[in-house]
Amino acid sequence: xxxxxxxxxxxxxxxxxxxxxxxxxxxxxxxxxxxxxxxxxxxxxxxxxxxxxxxxxxxxxxxxxxxxxxxxxxxxxxxxxxxxxxxxxxxxxxxxxxxxxxxxxxxxxxxxxxxxxxxxxxxxxxxxxxxxxxxxxxxxxxxxxxxxxxxxxxxxxxxxxxxxxxxxxxxxxxxxxxxxxxxxxxxxxxxxxxxxxxxxxxxxxxxxxxxxxxxxxxxxxxxxxxxxxxxxxxxxxxxxxxxxxxxxxxxxxxxxxxxxxxxxxxxxxxxxxxxxxxxxxxxxxxxxxxxxxxxxxxxxxxxxxxxxxxxxxxxxxxxxxxxxxxxxxxxxxxxxxxxxxxxxxxxxxxxxxxxxxxxxxxxxxxxxxxxxxxxxxxx
Amino acid sequence: xxxxxxxxxxxxxxxxxxxxxxxxxxxxxxxxxxxxxxxxxxxxxxxxxxxxxxxxxxxxxxxxxxxxxxxxxxxxxxxxxxxxxxxxxxxxxxxxxxxxxxxxxxxxxxxxxxxxxxxxxxxxxxxxxxxxxxxxxxxxxxxxxxxxxxxxxxxxxxxxxxxxxxxxxxxxxxxxxxxxxxxxxxxxxxxxxxxxxxxxxxxxxxxxxxxxxxxxxxxxxxxxxxxxxxxxxxxxxxxxxxxxxxxxxxxxxxxxxxxxxxxxxxxxxxxxxxxxxxxxxxxxxxxxxxxxxxxxxxxxxxxxxxxxxxxxxxxxxxxxxxxxxxxxxxxxxxxxxxxxxxxxxxxxxxxxxxxxxxxxxxxxxxxxxxxxxxxxxxx
Numbered sequence: 122x123x124x125x126x127x128x129x130x131x132x133x134x135x136x137x138x139x140x141x142x143x144x145x146x147x148x149x150x151x152x153x154x155x156x157x158x159x160x161x162x163x164x165x166x167x168x169x170x171x172x173x174x175x176x177x178x179x180x181x182x183x184x185x186x187x188x189x190x191x192x193x194x195x196x197x198x199x200x201x202x203x204x205x206x207x208x209x210x211x212x213x214x215x216x217x218x219x220x221x222x223x224x225x226x227x228x229x230x231x232x233x234x235x236x237x238x239x240x241x242x243x244x245x246x247x248x249x250x251x252x253x254x255x256x257x258x259x260x261x262x263x264x265x266x267x268x269x270x271x272x273x274x275x276x277x278x279x280x281x282x283x284x285x286x287x288x289x290x291x292x293x294x295x296x297x298x299x300x301x302x303x304x305x306x307x308x309x310x311x312x313x314x315x316x317x318x319x320x321x322x323x324x325x326x327x328x329x330x331x332x333x334x335x336x337x338x339x340x341x342x343x344x345x346x347x348x349x350x351x352x353x354x355x356x357x358x359x360x361x362x363x364x365x366x367x368x369x370x371x372x373x374x375x376x377x378x379x380x381x382x383x384x385x386x387x388x389x390x391x392x393x394x395x396x397x398x399x400x401x402x403x404x405x406x407x408x409x410x411x412x413x414x415x416x417x418x419x420x421x422x423x424x425x426x427x428x429x430x431x432x433x434x435x436x437x438x439x440x441x442x443x444x445x446x447x448x449x450x451x452x453x454x455x456x457x458x459x460x461x462x463x464x465x466x467x468x469x470x471x472x473x474x475x476x477x478x479x480x481x482x483x484x485x486x487x488x489x490x491x492x493x494x495x496x497x498x499x500x
Numbered sequence: 501x502x503x504x505x506x507x508x509x510x511x512x513x514x515x516x517x518x519x520x521x522x523x524x525x526x527x528x529x530x531x532x533x534x535x536x537x538x539x540x541x542x543x544x545x546x547x548x549x550x551x552x553x554x555x556x557x558x559x560x561x562x563x564x565x566x567x568x569x570x571x572x573x574x575x576x577x578x579x580x581x582x583x584x585x586x587x588x589x590x591x592x593x594x595x596x597x598x599x600x601x602x603x604x605x606x607x608x609x610x611x612x613x614x615x616x617x618x619x620x621x622x623x624x625x626x627x628x629x630x631x632x633x634x635x636x637x638x639x640x641x642x643x644x645x646x647x648x649x650x651x652x653x654x655x656x657x658x659x660x661x662x663x664x665x666x667x668x669x670x671x672x673x674x675x676x677x678x679x680x681x682x683x684x685x686x687x688x689x690x691x692x693x694x695x696x697x698x699x700x701x702x703x704x705x706x707x708x709x710x711x712x713x714x715x716x717x718x719x720x721x722x723x724x725x726x727x728x729x730x731x732x733x734x735x736x737x738x739x740x741x742x743x744x745x746x747x748x749x750x751x752x753x754x755x756x757x758x759x760x761x762x763x764x765x766x767x768x769x770x771x772x773x774x775x776x777x778x779x780x781x782x783x784x785x786x787x788x789x790x791x792x793x794x795x796x797x798x799x800x801x802x803x804x805x806x807x808x809x810x811x812x813x814x815x816x817x818x819x820x821x822x823x824x825x826x827x828x829x830x831x832x833x834x835x836x837x838x839x840x841x842x843x844x845x846x847x848x849x850x851x852x853x854x855x856x857x858x859x860x861x862x863x864x865x866x867x868x869x870x871x872x873x874x875x876x877x878x879x
Binding site for chain 1: 504506508511512513514515520523524527528530531532534535536537538539540568569570571572573575576597598599601602603606698700705706707708721723724725726734735736737738739740741742744804805807808811813814815816
């Protein structure tokens with residue numbers, strides 16, 4: 122049996138060996154970074170090394186990194202911080218991740234969705250118009266926009282949005298979970314107040330993330346238990362997770378120049394030629410690792426299962442909802458709800474090879490040829 | 501040079517080799533537990549194995565475990581859940597951990613401290629009287645009581661408290677972070693609604709914990725990002741951390757019969773005989789791994805530093821506050837604020853030997869003999 126092909130890196134990427142090693146080293150240090158004795162000091166030093174690496178990935182100062190349990194916590198923390206700072210109405214990109222959507226809804230404040238065009242790109246004119254009519258009673262405008270979409274890989278015009286938001290004296294949170302380590306990013310160049318990162322999308326371990334802030338931005342305290350993270354997040358730090366995050370960030374930073382979109386695009390061309398698949402977000406700037414496409418009459422579930430049987434791992438939409446049968450809000454927001462139930466996401470990572478993309482395309486074409494006839498599906 | 505002696509397990513315990521191995525295995529699985537493909541299913545199965553082990557440690561059902569980023573998050577979640585369920589006034593044991601104290605204060609609700617006696621044991625009569633005068637306008641009574649104190653090891657009369665709270669139709673949260681894996685515990689026998697656990701105090705990795713609930717108790721959602729943890733906590737699970745937690749819980753469960761208090765007590769006797777140290781909580785039931793004592797005129801900081809130089813790692817109070825010079829609220833609550841600045845905590849763990857305790861006592865006696873004269877300290 123040949124080895125499996127893993128193309129679900131937007132759900133979780135394989136661990137980089139150096140990151141696994143950093144996790145192990147942290148486990149062996151065995152000190153609490155808050156302890157003053159030798160083991161505690163070693164733990165603290167290892168923690169701060171990781172903080173430097175994550176800061177470098179985000180173009181930020183180490184002091185502006187708050188480690189969290191992952192990207193979802195970081196997104197939630199950004200929204201809580203904005204509310205604490207006085208925002209009374211939240212604007213979210215229509216294709217934001219569930220952690221942004223749900224955290225915003227949980228505040229009980231009015232939430233407005235900022236529409237995207239057919240390519241999945243946020244409509245800057247809409248934002249400009251909306252901000253020009255902002256009601257001061259709604260407090261400081263708050264906008265959340267992801268840098269790259271988890272399902273389609275579409276890259277949003279974040280810097281342009283930041284200029285509009287800055288002119289309206291609003292604040293901007295960027296979910297950079299999928300973009301980090303795949304395209305260059307710098308919080309100040311992007312013009313964001315806060316930015317969310319996750320370790321496990323870029324070859325670090327699950328369970329670690331960070332909220333990055335611009336110097337001077339306010340981050341609310343949400344977890345309690347001590348003065349850790351400059352008082353921004355209590356509780357003993359996840360040293361192994363953070364150490365692995367740091368190692369992965371260091372490697373991802375060095376890796377950014379690689380553009381492997383040709384591998385993805387040649388797979389996509391074969392599928393288009395064979396089955397007329399529709400590539401979502403094709404006309405927009407996209408992460409080079411992500412391919413989201415739909416094949417009418419061939420359900421997402423069947424595609425994912427057939428590929429899995431062939432040893433090729435991909436997903437239908439985001440992993441967070443992949444257990445459920447739920448139409449993708451991303452594809453729906455792009456005006457193609459008709460395609461949402463027959464789309465899949467294929468996403469490579471640091472370990473992906475050209476051969477992986479080729480084998481995926483082979484397997485998909487074979488699965489497509491053997492797919493049940495429509496009548497059988499409907500029976 | 502001889503190897504160092506680590507006696508700061510209440511801050512963080514050394515990782516058990518089997519737990520480190522489980523972390524590595526999880527890192528290698530490399531799937532997101534929410535993905536439906538082969539790697540995702542393997543990740544899910546590994547996650548659920550760990551859940552079973554943690555449930556067994558807490559005498560709970562696997563379905564009643566919510567994995568968190570640690571004990572602090574679990575404590576905060578319990579308090580948020582009680583507030584969401586309608587409690588309008590919070591009663592906390594006077595020696596609770598900072599994560600309980602601060603999370604309660606952050607709710608903005610009135611917080612009452614439930615006093616302890618000179619041994620550090622919560623006063624049950626006080627609670628009975630207080631509950632009998634409960635104002636219905638304050639909602640359902642909520643009480644948080646730790647099972648064992650992090651600084652002194654004192655074990656609280658939790659089951660007795662639960663009976664009083666049950667009679668008043670109140671709810672009880674138990675912080676079992678220090679007790680778990682050291683004394684037997686079962687959430688139903690204890691009569692608690694919720695119970696907090698942490699992996700890294702019992703030989704698992706930092707960054708993983710759990711909130712255990714009795715069947716039917718309500719746990720509020722606080723982190724968003726998907727339907728993980730039965731909808732109780734969103735975000736990709738920290739699979740490596742949880743796997744290590746599971747492995748450590750399994751070993752700790754098997755280890756519970758070991759009572760090593762004789763090692764600690766013989767060290768304490770030597771210190772008493774030599775320097776008249778006062779053992780905090782000595783008259784109360786205590787964890788067999790913990791020794792908290794004070795030596796008048798010999799400051800906590802000097803003790804910790806002198807021991808560290810001798811290769812013996814202990815702490816002054818809890819690790820969470822060990823960076824700061826702050827009198828222990830635990831010792832203050834026991835009526836001995838005069839001792840708070842000259843007390844240290846010595847805490848063993850699964851890897852601690854009799855020789856470690858002996859070397860600690862040797863080193864302490866030597867440090868005591870060489871301590872600066874009082875005049876020098878005051879200069």
